[in-house]
Amino acid sequence: MQADVVVIGGAVMGASVAYWLTVMQPGLDVLVVEQDTTFARASTALSVASIRQQFTTAVNVEISRFGIEFIRDFKARMGLDLGLKEQGYLFLAQTPEGAATLRDVAAMQRAHGAATEVLTPGQIKARFPWLEVGDLSAGSFGATGEGWFDNMGLLSGFRTMAKAQGARFVNDRVTGLRMVSGQVAGVVLERAGEVACRFAVNAAGTRASEVCQMAGLTLAVEPRKRTVFVIDAPNARHPDAPLLVDAGFYLRPEQNHWITATVPQDDCACDPNDFEPDLDLFEQVIWEQLYARAPGFDAVKVVRHWVGHYAYNTLDQNAILGPHPEVPNLLLCNGFSGHGLQQSPAVGRGIAEQILTGGWQTIDLSDLSAARMIEGRAFRELAVV
Structure with missing residues (x-):
C-alpha cells in the first residue's frame, strides 16, 4: 500500500489536515489512520467544545480568528449547523x-x-x-x-468532506515508521502492513510522543x-x-x-x-x-x-507545528494543551500548506515551530484553561 500523505491520528486534527489537503490539491492520495473509530476516548469527543480569542500570544488569537469564521460558515461549507453559542x-x-x-x-x-x-x-x-x-x-x-459549539459535528464535517474529496480513512494502529536516510519512507500498520509515503503527519494527540519515538525523536507532550x-x-x-x-x-x-x-x-x-x-x-x-x-x-x-x-506540551503549553528539523517529511501537529478542537480549522490548513507549498501561507505559524522544542526555547501561552 502507498499514499502521498499518511496522517497518524484520525480525530478532528487529522481529519482537518485531510480535508484541507484534498481541498487544496484534488487527487492527492491522503490516508488517515484511526486507531479508534468510535472516538470514545478521543480528546475531540471529550472536549468542552469551546472557542475563544482571549489568548496571551498573538498567533493563537490569529488562529482563533480564523477558527471562529470557519465555524460560523460551517453550514455553508459543510451543510451542517454547529449550533454555535x-x-x-x-x-x-x-x-x-x-x-x-x-x-x-x-x-x-x-x-x-x-x-x-x-x-x-x-x-x-x-x-x-x-x-x-x-x-x-x-x-x-x-x-x-x-x-461553544458541536464538537462532534465539526469532526463529522471534516471527515465527510475529506472522504468525498478522495481521502481514505482506515481503522488500524501505527506500530512503526520505516526510516531511510533521515526521512520517513513508510508507516507500518498493525493489520495492513507498511504504507509507503512521501509525508507523514503526526496528529496522534496524547500519543504523539510515541509516534516521534518511532523516528528516534523525543517530544515533550x-x-x-x-x-x-x-x-x-x-x-x-x-x-x-x-x-x-x-x-x-x-x-x-x-x-x-x-x-x-x-x-x-x-x-x-x-x-x-x-x-x-x-x-x-x-x-x-x-x-x-x-x-x-x-x-x-x-x-x-x-x-x-x-x-x-489534554495533550500537554510541558515546555510552554503551545502547539508544536510543522516539519521536524531532523526529519523534515514528518510534520508535527501536537501539544495543543486543551486548545486543539478550536484550533483545528486553522492548523489543519497550515499543515496542508506546509506539505503542498513548503511554508505557512494563510497564517504565519512559525512561532509554533518544532525547532523551539529542540532548542528548549519556550514560547509560552499563559491563558491555559
Whole structure:
C-alpha cells in the first residue's frame, strides 16, 4: 500500500489536515489512520467544545480568528449547523497586577481583531448581577467571537468532506515508521502492513510522543487528566451566561445544567489509558469557590461527569507545528494543551500548506515551530484553561 500523505491520528486534527489537503490539491492520495473509530476516548469527543480569542500570544488569537469564521460558515461549507453559542468568555482577575495583565493582553487581542473588553468590578456586576465581585480587580470579556459549539459535528464535517474529496480513512494502529536516510519512507500498520509515503503527519494527540519515538525523536507532550462535571443548580438559571474563568475553576451553561472543571493541584502526566474520574475535585475544590463567586449555587448536584485528556506540551503549553528539523517529511501537529478542537480549522490548513507549498501561507505559524522544542526555547501561552 502507498499514499502521498499518511496522517497518524484520525480525530478532528487529522481529519482537518485531510480535508484541507484534498481541498487544496484534488487527487492527492491522503490516508488517515484511526486507531479508534468510535472516538470514545478521543480528546475531540471529550472536549468542552469551546472557542475563544482571549489568548496571551498573538498567533493563537490569529488562529482563533480564523477558527471562529470557519465555524460560523460551517453550514455553508459543510451543510451542517454547529449550533454555535457566542456567549463569550469572562476572565476574572483579583489583584491590581492581574488587572494590568488583562488590560495589556486585551490591547494585543484587539490589535489582532478580537473584541475583548476590560470591565471594572462594577461593570461586571451590572452585566452579570448573579456574580459576586467584591474581591475582583477587573474582568476581560469577549462579547463576540467566543463561545461553544458541536464538537462532534465539526469532526463529522471534516471527515465527510475529506472522504468525498478522495481521502481514505482506515481503522488500524501505527506500530512503526520505516526510516531511510533521515526521512520517513513508510508507516507500518498493525493489520495492513507498511504504507509507503512521501509525508507523514503526526496528529496522534496524547500519543504523539510515541509516534516521534518511532523516528528516534523525543517530544515533550504527555497526557494530563481532566475531570469534567455536569451539575444541576436550580437556584442558578442563567442560560445566557458566558464561559467564566475564575482563579480555581471554569464554568459554562449547558442547556438546563452547567459544566465545570478545575486543574488538579498535583497536575502531572497520567497513563494514556487512565480515564478514572477524580470525583473529589468537585466537593473539595470547585464547589466552595463556585458558591463564593455566585451564591445561586448554594444547592447543586452532580448529574454526570466524564474524563478527558489534554495533550500537554510541558515546555510552554503551545502547539508544536510543522516539519521536524531532523526529519523534515514528518510534520508535527501536537501539544495543543486543551486548545486543539478550536484550533483545528486553522492548523489543519497550515499543515496542508506546509506539505503542498513548503511554508505557512494563510497564517504565519512559525512561532509554533518544532525547532523551539529542540532548542528548549519556550514560547509560552499563559491563558491555559
